[in-house]
Amino acid sequence: MLNPYATFDCLSIGAKLQASLGNVAPTELQLFAYLSCLLSLYRQRPVAEWGYSFAGTEYGAPFSPEINSAITQLIIEGLLFEEDCYLKVTDEGQKEYRILLSLSQNAQREVFLEGACSSLLALPISIVREALHSEPGLRSALKLNSTRMLLSEGNPEMRMLYKQFETLGQAIGMKVDNLMIPSVVWLTYLSQFRTTADIQENLPCQK
Amino acid sequence: MSEVDHNALAFYISHYMTVIVREHGLQGEEVLQKIIEVVREIYKWVEPETFRGPITVFKTLNGDQNLLPVEGAQTILDLRTLSQDVHDCFALQILSSGRFLLWKGLKPNPLELSGRAVVYEYRDRTERFFANKKEKEVTKVVPSAASAFSVRTFSDLRMALDEYRTKMVRQSSCRVLARAWYDDKRLFFINGPEHFMRDSLTHFLKCSMRGDVEVRPEQNMDESHPVDIKVTWMCNRIAVIEIKWMGKSKGENGKINQQYWPTRVREGAKQLAEYLDMNIQQVPLHVTKGYLVVFDGRRRTVIENTQLISREHGLHYQDEEVDFSPRYHEIRDDFEVPIRMFMEPICQ
Numbered sequence: 001m002l003n004p005y006a007t008f009d010c011l012s013i014g015a016k017l018q019a020s021l022g023n024v025a026p027t028e029l030q031l032f033a034y035l036s037c038l039l040s041l042y043r044q045r046p047v048a049e050w051g052y053s054f055a056g057t058e059y060g061a062p063f064s065p066e067i068n069s070a071i072t073q074l075i076i077e078g079l080l081f082e083e084d085c086y087l088k089v090t091d092e093g094q095k096e097y098r099i100l101l102s103l104s105q106n107a108q109r110e111v112f113l114e115g116a117c118s119s120l121l122a123l124p125i126s127i128v129r130e131a132l133h134s135e136p137g138l139r140s141a142l143k144l145n146s147t148r149m150l151l152s153e154g155n156p157e158m159r160m161l162y163k164q165f166e167t168l169g170q171a172i173g174m175k176v177d178n179l180m181i182p183s184v185v186w187l188t189y190l191s192q193f194r195t196t197a198d199i200q201e202n203l204p205c206q207k
Numbered sequence: 208m209s210e211v212d213h214n215a216l217a218f219y220i221s222h223y224m225t226v227i228v229r230e231h232g233l234q235g236e237e238v239l240q241k242i243i244e245v246v247r248e249i250y251k252w253v254e255p256e257t258f259r260g261p262i263t264v265f266k267t268l269n270g271d272q273n274l275l276p277v278e279g280a281q282t283i284l285d286l287r288t289l290s291q292d293v294h295d296c297f298a299l300q301i302l303s304s305g306r307f308l309l310w311k312g313l314k315p316n317p318l319e320l321s322g323r324a325v326v327y328e329y330r331d332r333t334e335r336f337f338a339n340k341k342e343k344e345v346t347k348v349v350p351s352a353a354s355a356f357s358v359r360t361f362s363d364l365r366m367a368l369d370e371y372r373t374k375m376v377r378q379s380s381c382r383v384l385a386r387a388w389y390d391d392k393r394l395f396f397i398n399g400p401e402h403f404m405r406d407s408l409t410h411f412l413k414c415s416m417r418g419d420v421e422v423r424p425e426q427n428m429d430e431s432h433p434v435d436i437k438v439t440w441m442c443n444r445i446a447v448i449e450i451k452w453m454g455k456s457k458g459e460n461g462k463i464n465q466q467y468w469p470t471r472v473r474e475g476a477k478q479l480a481e482y483l484d485m486n487i488q489q490v491p492l493h494v495t496k497g498y499l500v501v502f503d504g505r506r507r508t509v510i511e512n513t514q515l516i517s518r519e520h521g522l523h524y525q526d527e528e529v530d531f532s533p534r535y536h537e538i539r540d541d542f543e544v545p546i547r548m549f550m551e552p553i554c555q
Contacts, residue, residue: 022419121243122224122355125417127348167212171219176228178236185222188346189215 002073005051006066008106009033009113010074011097014089016117021125023086026071027061030054031129034062035116036109037151038135039179042165043112047151047158054150056141060133062150115179122184123191131190136160223336223343227325230339234268238325239336242266243356245286245301246327250357251442252290254494257540260330261314263298267324271302274320280308290443290492318342329354360420360444361496361543367415368500368546375411376502376548383407387502389457393552394509394516396456398464404450404502405435412438434482445495447482451475454504454550463511469529472501472545480535480542499545501529506552521554 013032017024037050052066071087074080079093089097100106119128132138136157137150151158164186172182219225227235246264255262267274275298283292284306298315300308317326321337328335332353334345345355352362375381379393384407387400397403409424416422419441426437426447436448451472458464479497486495506516507523528547535542 021417023417118240121240121247124349163212164215167216168219171216171222172225172228176236177233178240180240181224181228181236185219185224188222188348189218191348192218192346193215 002070003052003066005105005109006033006064006070007074008097008100009036009109010067010070011079011089011093011100012106012110012113013117014080014087015094015097016113017120018089020117020120023083023088025086026068028125029071029087030062030064030067031132032113032116033064033067034150035119035128035132035183036112038161039112039115039183040109041151041161042168042179042182047153055147056138056150057147058141058145060138060142061129062132062138063147111179115183118178118180119183119187121180123187127191128187131187134190134193136164221343223345226341226343227336227338230341231268231325235325235338238266238268241301242325242327245299245307246329246354246356248286249289249299250354252287253293254361254444255329255332255353255357256361257494258329259295260328261296262329263296263313263315263317263320263326264301264328265298265317265320265324265326266301269323271300271304272323274324275300275308275310275313275315277308279313280310283307283309290494360440360442361446363416364412364438364446364498365543367412368498370415371408371411372546372548375407376550379550381407381411383410390514391553392514392516393504393550394455394506394513395463396452396454396504398456398458400452400456400502401435401450404452408448408450408500409436412436443493445486445490445493446498447479447486447495448498448500449475449479449482450500450502452502452504454502454506455509457511461511468505472499472529473531475499475501476531476535476542476545480539483539483541494541496541496543497535498543501545501547503547503549504552515555516552518554521552525549525551 010029013029013036014024017028017032034054037047037054040050041047052064054062054064057063071080074093075082079090079096081088081090101110133142137148140157141148168182168186172185176182224239227239231238242264249262249264265274286307292309293311296312296314298310298313302308317328317335317337318340320326321340326337328337334354336343336345348355349362351365375384379385379388383403387396387403389395389397405424409422412422416438421439423437423439425433425435427433434447435450438446438448451467453467453469453472455463455466476499479499483495483497503524505524507520509516509520529545531545536544
C-alpha cells in the first residue's frame with residue numbers, strides 16, 4: 001500500500017527541483033523530503049503528523065522506504081521518467097501533482113515542501129546536502145557508521161534538534177511566513193559549522 | 208546556554224535574511240524572495256565574474272515608489288537584454304507589474320534606498336543586502352563562486368576539473384585515461400594519447416555536471432580551429448577546453464617519437480586566446496571562458512630504454528608549474544587560470 005503523503009511529496013519536490021536543476025536524483029527527493037519534515041518540526045508540528053518515517057544511512061543521508069516505494073510506483077505509472085539515474089516529472093505527473101495539491105491535507109504540507117525547495121534559490125544543492133550531514137540525527141548515523149531511525153521522540157539527537165530550532169526561532173521568529181528563510185539561515189550555519197566540527201572529529205566529508 | 212548555541216544564535220541573528228525580516232517584517236520576506244529570484248535570473252544572462260559592479264537591485268516595500276530619478280531609466284521587460292545593454296555597473300528596480308527600470312552606469316547609495324526598499328548590491332565578488340539602513344554581507348558558502356546566486360556554470364566547471372585532477376588523473380584511475388600510457392609504470396605515453404585524455408575528461412564532465420548543460424568533444428570553432436571540449440549551458444555560457452600534454456610518447460616500435468615541454472603548453476595558451484577572440488565575434492551574446500588543461504607526464508632522466516624510475520625522478524616535476532608569458536589568465540577576464548594535472552608514475 002503506497003503512502004499518499006510520500007507520493008504527493010515526490011511529485012511536488014520533483015516538480016520544484018526539476019524547475020531549478022533540470023532533473024532530480026532519487027537521493028535528492030529523499031533529502032528534500034527530509035528537510036521538509038524538519039521544517040514542519042520547526043513549525044512545532046509533531047513528528048508523527050508527517051505521515052512517514054526516515055532512517056539515517058551510514059553515509060549520512062536520509063532514507064524513507066515510503067519515498068522509495070513511491071518513486072518506484074510513480075515510474076511504473078509513467079508519472080516519473082527515469083533517464084541516466086535522474087528522474088523527471090512527466091506531463092502526466094505534473095497534472096497529477098496539481099490535482100493532488102487541491103486536496104487540503106496536501107496543501108498544508110506544500111508550505112514545508114516549498115520552503116525546503118526554495119532554499120535552492122540561495123544555496124547550491126551540494127551545500128544543502130553537506131549541511132544536512134551536520135543535522136544531529138544524520139550526523140550521528142554518519143559518526144557511528146550505521147543506519148539508524150531518525151526523529152525518534154526522546155532521543156538525544158531529537159532534543160538537540162529541538163534546541164537548535166528553538167535558538168533559530170529566537171533569532172528569526174517562529175511566525176515567519178516564508179520557510180525558505182529559517183531553512184537557509186540554519187543550513188548556512190550547519191555548512192559553516194561542519195567545517196570546524198569535522199576537523200575536530202575527523203569525520204569524512206561526504207559529497 | 209551552551210557555547211555552541213551562543214555561537215549559533217549570533218550567526219542566525221547576523222544572517223542577511225534575519226536582518227531583512229527583523230527590519231522590514233513580512234513585507235521584507237516577500238520582497239527578499241523576489242529580489243533573489245530576479246538576481247538569479249539576471250545572472251543567467253550577465254556573468255558576475257566578469258563584472259566589478261556595483262550591480263544594484265532593489266524593490267520598494269509599499270508598491271512601486273520612485274527612489275531614483277525615473278528620467279534616466281529605461282523600462283525593460285526581459286532580463287535577457289541585459290547581456291547586451293550593461294557592461295560594468297547598473298541599477299535595476301523591480302516593479303510590481305513584472306517590468307523593470309534600468310539605470311545604466313548608475314551607482315546609487317544602497318543605504319539611502321534601504322529605508323523604503325530591500326536592496327541587493329554586488330561589488331567585486333562581494334554581495335550585500337541593505338534593509339532600513341542596515342547592511343549585511345552574504346556568506347560565501349562556495350568561495351570560488353563570484354555570487355551565491357549565480358547559475359553554477361563556470362564555478363561548477365572549475366570544481367569539476369579540480370575533482371577530476373585529484374580523483375582521476377593523479378593516479379590515472381580513470382580506465383580510459385589509463386590507456387594513454389605505453390607502459391605499466393606510466394613513464395611514456397602512447398603515440399597520440401590526446402584522444403584518451405579528451406574522452407576521459409568529456410566522460411567525467413558529462414557525469415558530474417548537473418542541469419541544462421551539454422558537454423561535447425572536439426567542436427570546431429571554424430574549419431581550422433577545433434577545440435577539444437566545448438561545454439554549453441542553456442543560458443548564455445560557453446566554456447572551451449583546450450587540452451595539452453607534456454612528457455614523452457613512444458610509437459608501436461618502442462621508440463620515443465614525441466616529447467613535449469612547457470613551450471608546447473604556452474603555444475596551447477596562445478591558441479586558446481585566439482579561439483576566444485574569434486568566439487567573441489561569432490557569438491557576441493554569449494559569455495565564453497577558456498580553460499587550458501595540461502596533462503603533465505614529465506619524468507626526470509627518462510630515456511628510451513628506461514623501465515623503472517625512482518621516486519625522486521618520477522615526482523620531480525609534480526610541483527613545477529609552467530611559467531606563462533603572456534599570462535593570459537591575468538590579463539583577460541575570459542581566460543581561466545591554466546590547470547596542470549600531474550600524472551604520477553609507479554615508482555620503485
